[in-house]
Structures are given as structure tokens and as C-alpha cells.
Amino acid sequence: MTADTPQTSQGPSTKTYNVTKTDAEWRAELDPMAYHVLRQAGTERPFTGEYEDTTTEGVYACRACGAELFTSAEKFASHCGWPSFFDPKDSAAVELLVDDSLGMRRTEVRCANCGSHLGHVFEGEGYPTPTDQRYCINSVSLSLRPTSA
Template sequence: MKVIHYFMMIGALQLAACTQQSKPTEMAYTTASTGDKPLPDYIVQALNSESLQDTVVKTEEEWRAILTKEEYFVLRQEGTERPFANEYNDNKTEGIYYCAACHNPMFSSGTKFDSGTGWPSFYQPIANERIKEVQDRTLGMVRTEVECARCGSHIGHVFDDGPAPTGLRYCLNSAALDFEKK
């Protein structure tokens, strides 16, 4: 008799599990991607207001219509802007850097540093799930490309020659970014 009750209870639990919604919930952001340092309120607010669940998909014609020629070249054709002649390399204002194509918040001025390369450089994203890293074998070398996790646009590359605490250098194109002051 106990065996029958046991199997009935297991069956009821399985049925209850199957009837629950399987819709993923959006992560509530409170800490940096390293998990140990609280994020400032303005960053938490930006992250929680821009969902990753809504993937942005557009035709190339639609992207051409909403992006400038330089943005399209960098974001959609995986181009690179000229070093030292871009908008955010020398920007020292506190704020958030967003994907210029879909407004996904990706990097904070708090992790920006002067790498001397001529492009805006960061040692970590605001949250790891906001970007996607993809192997890039163009130009006869192997590199790690950084893409926007929401729209798949090319943002730049990441290298392992950055400062502490991560040792990483996210070398990004200003044309791939929008900046909003704190």
C-alpha cells in the first residue's frame, strides 16, 4: 500500500511540474558579473529595463535604414573604425555604454581604462550575459570577437592583456556604442 501511495505522490509531483509555466524569467541584476561588488543604482536600473529575452532581428535593409554608414560597417559588416579618431576613446564621463544597434547595456565607465590602443577599452562587461564571445579567424589570425547578445552585432574583440582584476581588454569600436551619462 505504501508503494502505491509513493507512486501516486511522484505522479502528482510530475503532473504539477508539467503544468507550471516554463517561460524563463529575466535575471534581476544587483551585482557585477564577478558577483562580489554591488552595482550602482543607475546601472541596475538600466540592466533591469532592457530585457535580453526580446532578441532583435532585422533584415539588412532594415539595419541600413536605422544605422549610419559607419555604424552599419562596424556593427553589421564586422568592420573596425580608425584608432584615436573615434568618439569614446578619450571619454572619461561616468555612465553606461549601450549597443548602438539595439540599446543593450553592455559596459560601464567604471571598468573603462586607457589601453593606449586608440579604441575604448574595458576590463569587463556589466554582466557576462549581455555580450557573446565568438571565435574570429579573419585576417589570418585567431581572435575572440565580442558581439551584442541581443542583436548579434559586432562590437569589437577581447584580448587577455588587460589590467586586474580580470586581465582582459575588451577593445571596442565607438561606432558600435551609444553612451548615456549617469
């Protein structure tokens, strides 16, 4: 699956992931908020995440499995309350699924390596980015690996 083609899905993905763990293992490894967002498709409150305004150069990895997802080169200030990226580091790094929850159609973004929920991607909002997309990602879903100076 590429980042360009959302998979239509009702409920959990049927994909087999490289990293698979039991619910108990995920709960033991992740703090309660990270577990809620990454494993239960929750959302952190806007303007509360540690990476929303960060300008540190580096790579943003999945907090659950460590897979590299986004870089600071694709991050931009959308002022929406969550970190925003206009493209993933590699289109194969994320899985896109149609999300019909909350009475609206959105495109969910998951880590392609472990299936963890990251956030949603939106198109056509008018941001001056090369892709006209905004990957709206929960800070708690990410770990920033700063570029060495």
C-alpha cells in the same frame, strides 16, 4: 553563453537574437560607418572614435539595439586607439566567438541582444585590471548614457 566561453564559429552566429531586423532595416537605421562596423564586422580607424578617451560616468549601450553592455567603472585607458573595458556590465550582455579572420585567432565580441559586432577581447596583455582582459570596442558600436548628476 557566458563572456568566459567563446563559441567556435566559422561565419555568422547561429544564435537567435532578441532583436532581429532585415538588412534593409539596419541600413535605414544606422549611418554608413555604424552599419559597416556593427553589421559587417568592420573596424573604425584607431584614435578616431568619440569614446576612446572619454571619462564620462555612465553606461555604454549597443548603438544598434540599446542593450546595456559596459559601464564607465570597467573602462580603462589602454591607449590602444579604441575604448577599452576589462569586463562587460553583465557577462550575458555579450557573445564571444572565435574569429580566425586576418590569418590570426582572436575572440570577437558581439551584442548578445542583436548580434552586432562590437570589437574583440584580448587576454594576458599585462594591463593592471582585475580580469587581465581588454575588451577593445569600436566607439561607433556604442552609445554612452551618462549617469545623472
